[in-house]
Amino acid sequence: MLIGEYKHTLDEKKRISIPSKFRTVLGKKVVITKGLDNCLSMYPLKDWNKIAMQLGELSFTQSDARNFNRFLLASAHEVSIDSAGRILIPDNLCSFANIKSKAVFAGIYNRVEIWDETAWEEFNEKVSKNADQIAEKLGEIGAI
Amino acid sequence: MLIGEYKHTLDEKKRISIPSKFRTVLGKKVVITKGLDNCLSMYPLKDWNKIAMQLGELSFTQSDARNFNRFLLASAHEVSIDSAGRILIPDNLCSFANIKSKAVFAGIYNRVEIWDETAWEEFNEKVSKNADQIAEKLGEIGAI
DNA sequence: TAACTTGAGTGGGATAAAGTGGTAAATTAT
DNA sequence: ATAATTTACCACTTTATCCCACTCAAGTTA
Numbered sequence: 001m002l003i004g005e006y007k008h009t010l011d012e013k014k015r016i017s018i019p020s021k022f023r024t025v026l027g028k029k030v031v032i033t034k035g036l037d038n039c040l041s042m043y044p045l046k047d048w049n050k051i052a053m054q055l056g057e058l059s060f061t062q063s064d065a066r067n068f069n070r071f072l073l074a075s076a077h078e079v080s081i082d083s084a085g086r087i088l089i090p091d092n093l094c095s096f097a098n099i100k101s102k103a104v105f106a107g108i109y110n111r112v113e114i115w116d117e118t119a120w121e122e123f124n125e126k127v128s129k130n131a132d133q134i135a136e137k138l139g140e141i142g143a144i
Numbered sequence: 145m146l147i148g149e150y151k152h153t154l155d156e157k158k159r160i161s162i163p164s165k166f167r168t169v170l171g172k173k174v175v176i177t178k179g180l181d182n183c184l185s186m187y188p189l190k191d192w193n194k195i196a197m198q199l200g201e202l203s204f205t206q207s208d209a210r211n212f213n214r215f216l217l218a219s220a221h222e223v224s225i226d227s228a229g230r231i232l233i234p235d236n237l238c239s240f241a242n243i244k245s246k247a248v249f250a251g252i253y254n255r256v257e258i259w260d261e262t263a264w265e266e267f268n269e270k271v272s273k274n275a276d277q278i279a280e281k282l283g284e285i286g287a288i
Numbered sequence: 289t290a291a292c293t294t295g296a297g298t299g300g301g302a303t304a305a306a307g308t309g310g311t312a313a314a315t316t317a318t
Numbered sequence: 319a320t321a322a323t324t325t326a327c328c329a330c331t332t333t334a335t336c337c338c339a340c341t342c343a344a345g346t347t348a
Contacts, residue, residue, distance in 0.1 A: 055285070083338095
């Protein structure tokens with residue numbers, strides 16, 4: 001399971017180390033794609049294949065499905081983890097997530113999110129303020 | 145699987161490099177045709193045959209099907225990838241997609257779309273605004 | 289407690305491949 | 319037959335990939 005929060009630095013070649021705790025779960029190849037709230041999502045290759053297959057089956061004649069696929073599939077990149085446990089973040093994803101030098105890896109069960117450091121901090125601040133309200137909402141749903 | 149987004153330049157001879165990541169999947173010959181939303185669609189030759197067959201089976205008495213076939217089949221060109229990994233984009237398709245010098249290749253599962261750079265950017269901006277709808281669909285698939 | 293060991297994180301350089309531009313040959317058209 | 323357009327081939331520049339090396343921190347052993 002992918003859990004925990006780690007901070008790493010992006011070097012001038014757009015390379016960044018994967019937290020060592022994640023490496024065995026992620027395997028040798030991963031897929032990175034655009035996530036929500038301007039972060040990036042990273043999946044083990046085999047998990048991604050399942051997701052992509054479902055996306056690929058969406059009708060291409062319907063404009064919603066078409067646009068949806070373009071957003072998700074076109075922004076996805078298969079990257080391999082090098083001998084030092086690093087990945088190369090593609091240019092367009094790097095600028096999408098606004099990652100400058102420090103990035104945060106957040107393990108979220110079956111995927112890893114990659115955030116720009118300051119974006120992560122701002123997000124965290126916002127969420128912790130509303131944590132009690134969120135908890136209440138979740139309680140109503142019966143989640144906790 | 146064809147995924148990812150790459151930007152290449154069209155030279156004065158209307159030649160353009162295929163992203164290297166796509167070459168093994170696409171093979172030596174591909175079919176380019178008009179796509180929806182003013183882009184071009186590119187398929188591996190063997191996949192195209194299946195698609196064309198399905199289209200051909202659409203009732204030709206229905207004017208919609210007839211027009212759709214005219215749109216897709218009549219504009220299709222079989223082009224081969226040269227030794228440097230480039231293709232030659234036919235004139236009418238080039239002007240249809242309004243490709244001037246920079247073009248974006250977008251891998252979308254089983255096809256590659258070719259967009260004029262600015263058209264792609266505008267499109268992306270528009271879609272990113274519908275992030276909540278995207279999130280909902282992703283939730284259904286079980287990706288988030 | 290000090291030295292040694294191990295592994296993670298980071299940086300840089302060499303080599304290979306990708307991307308692009310151009311020239312020569314061949315085919316077609318006039 | 320000659321001009322023009324197209325196709326194939328060659329060459330250069332830039333970019334990416336791979337490999338090696340250093341540093342730092344944590345843990346282990348003498």
